[in-house]
Amino acid sequence: xxxxxxxxxGVKQTAxxxxxxxxxxxxxxxxxxxxYLFTLWAAITVAFFIFRAIPGDPMMIMFGQLSRxxxxxxxxxxxxxxxxxxxxxxxxEPLTTQYVVFRGLDLGPAFVAYPTSTRDLIMxxxxxxxxxxxxxxxxxxxxxxxxxxxLAWLHRRRATNVAILTATILQxxxxxxxxxxxxxxxxxxxxxxxxxxxxxxxxxxxWTWEFISSLLRHAMxxxxxxxxxIGAGFxxxxxxxxxxxxGEDYLHYARAKGLSSFTILKDYGFRNALIPxxxxxxxxxxxxxxxxxIIEVLFQYPGIGTLFVQAMGLRxxxxxxxxxxxxxxxVLTLTFIVDLALPLLDPRIKTVK
Amino acid sequence: xxxxxxxxGIILLxxxxxxxxxxxxxxxxxxxxxxxxxxxxxxxxxxxPSPEHPLGTDGDGRDxxxxxxxxxxxxxxxxxxxxxxxxxLGVLIGFTAGYSTGRLDTLFRIGIDxxxxxxxxxxxxxxxxxxxxxxxxxxALILGIFSWPFSARVxxxxxxxxxxxxxxxxxxxxxxxxxxxxxxxILPALLPYIxxxxxxxxxxxxxxxxxxxxxxxxxxxxxxxxFMIAKGLREGVIGVGLLGQMFLPAATLILTFLALxxxxxxxxxxxxxxxxTTVEER
Numbered sequence: 001x002x003x004x005x006x007x008x009x010g011v012k013q014t015a016x017x018x019x020x021x022x023x024x025x026x027x028x029x030x031x032x033x034x035x036y037l038f039t040l041w042a043a044i045t046v047a048f049f050i051f052r053a054i055p056g057d058p059m060m061i062m063f064g065q066l067s068r069x070x071x072x073x074x075x076x077x078x079x080x081x082x083x084x085x086x087x088x089x090x091x092x093e094p095l096t097t098q099y100v101v102f103r104g105l106d107l108g109p110a111f112v113a114y115p116t117s118t119r120d121l122i123m124x125x126x127x128x129x130x131x132x133x134x135x136x137x138x139x140x141x142x143x144x145x146x147x148x149x150x151l152a153w154l155h156r157r158r159a160t161n162v163a164i165l166t167a168t169i170l171q172x173x174x175x176x177x178x179x180x181x182x183x184x185x186x187x188x189x190x191x192x193x194x195x196x197x198x199x200x201x202x203x204x205x206x207w208t209w210e211f212i213s214s215l216l217r218h219a220m221x222x223x224x225x226x227x228x229x230i231g232a233g234f235x236x237x238x239x240x241x242x243x244x245x246x247g248e249d250y251l252h253y254a255r256a257k258g259l260s261s262f263t264i265l266k267d268y269g270f271r272n273a274l275i276p277x278x279x280x281x282x283x284x285x286x287x288x289x290x291x292x293x294i295i296e297v298l299f300q301y302p303g304i305g306t307l308f309v310q311a312m313g314l315r316x317x318x319x320x321x322x323x324x325x326x327x328x329x330x331v332l333t334l335t336f337i338v339d340l341a342l343p344l345l346d347p348r349i350k351t352v353k
Numbered sequence: 354x355x356x357x358x359x360x361x362g363i364i365l366l367x368x369x370x371x372x373x374x375x376x377x378x379x380x381x382x383x384x385x386x387x388x389x390x391x392x393x394x395x396x397x398x399x400x401x402p403s404p405e406h407p408l409g410t411d412g413d414g415r416d417x418x419x420x421x422x423x424x425x426x427x428x429x430x431x432x433x434x435x436x437x438x439x440x441x442l443g444v445l446i447g448f449t450a451g452y453s454t455g456r457l458d459t460l461f462r463i464g465i466d467x468x469x470x471x472x473x474x475x476x477x478x479x480x481x482x483x484x485x486x487x488x489x490x491x492x493a494l495i496l497g498i499f500s501w502p503f504s505a506r507v508x509x510x511x512x513x514x515x516x517x518x519x520x521x522x523x524x525x526x527x528x529x530x531x532x533x534x535x536x537x538x539i540l541p542a543l544l545p546y547i548x549x550x551x552x553x554x555x556x557x558x559x560x561x562x563x564x565x566x567x568x569x570x571x572x573x574x575x576x577x578x579x580f581m582i583a584k585g586l587r588e589g590v591i592g593v594g595l596l597g598q599m600f601l602p603a604a605t606l607i608l609t610f611l612a613l614x615x616x617x618x619x620x621x622x623x624x625x626x627x628x629x630t631t632v633e634e635r
Contacts, residue, residue, distance in 0.1 A: 035463060038463065039463060039466065039467045042463075042464075042467050043467050046467070046468075047476075050476060050479075168611070168614065169607070169611060171614075172556065172607065172610040172611055172614045173607050173610070174560050174563060174564065174606065174607075174610075176563075176564060176567050177582075177603050177606070177607065180582075180586070180599075180603070184591060283469075289472050289474075290472055290473060290474035290561075290564070291564070293472075293474055293475070294474075294564050294567055297567070298567070308475055308478070309478075312478055312479075320475070320479055323475060324472070324475045324476065324479070327472040327475060328472065331472060
């Protein structure tokens, strides 16, 4: 009886602890989601007002280009055309209406591909950017973390120092210079891989091996360029985390207990370094999108970076702000997803304080 | 202070700045006694490297070596001003945030995190479109204004931890006012961080500047290393066999980043005791 009783209490305690833990995680997610929504709103608002604060009337700039292309127009004709465009692009509305429309994600018509709406245009270009970007960053993270662990484990060796030096140099090299080197050597000199476009020009998107292999081959170089730079960053970060953890006192104790160095590395070093390393992933997401835009332009990859540069050439106000808006949305959402994964990894968040 | 990373970083940086400052003058004396090697159309364009033109000539008929040497200083100046602006803003905002409490502190934290995730390149590009005339100072200022959040974030955290320390309490009890505490007690403790962010900010600004030129802001016309690389790319100098005109500016940028990075790492090792113990252990 006594045994049963204490057992029941134990079960009950575990159950309470579980539900408390669950409530804590739910609270964390709810709070994080609130911060996400607020940040999204605030960032979009800031972006909106930055756009509106730009000196000069976008319509005038656009019209100046148009009239150069079209030849002479009388003053009245010009004024009429400007009015039509202004109405079309919603720029005659008061600032508050523009703001509401802006937030309503109805981004108005795009000038680069006129009848198409900006939203459709961005949606069409988005998969290329997101596909390449997320695959590259995730791959870089996995590979970089793995190499970082190995380098921390094998420290004090000559080969390790060479690897660290290589990673340091790669990490500080601008990604576009790496891309440039790859284009020059791998692309033009040895002609191993294609350097421009998303797939061979004569192909149509289809579920055929020919198309898919062409797609993959074209994605290789932009991906490798980013992988080298971002992966080197993750490698060094993980190595530093592991080294500082491996110097902690509790690891001397683990070693004194006679645990194998693999167990120490796996259960004591890796698990503890993993949490800040995942948090690092969230930060990198935001900062590497910039480099991604340049990579897209260099490789003529049809993502939103390329779209942005095209829009810039035509002073396409709607598309430019649409791209900025979308990048903010993408970065914040990806960061949010990474943050949601953190409590799954952190044992401290699961236990009751 | 015997940190090999810090020392080699400083030596490398001093060498690079030395070349940037004295290189153009010396090269002018040695190679072009009574010519203007930077005048457009001074020489036949796209000449291959020769004793007179060690890097050949560029598409505008200027001497490649002289263009390269005289591009270094503007790049460094942009990096330095932008790094200074970013770090000052970061310190200012970091201190304000670190000294505020409660709801205001939450607001600051969210604000800093928010600016941190806004992708800066598109915004810079838009500004580049709408600002007609660029000059060095303006470009540096804009680059700096966009890159303070990272330093602000770290400095906020540091200030918050420092102001709870015993020695700050002691200073307060002995009658120091807030300004004295900030400038005499907290700021000196943060100097290594500030130096670290200054070097990181310089790298960031030079990186962004060259990146901007790469994808469109070619018209800024500022003679920087990034401009030289972008121009070489547009003119296809590699195809004509003038590899050096792209390789040298690219290598210089990478070396500069390496030097600044080594300085940052060295400072980190000296002033971050956790890192130091493990480093000595090895």
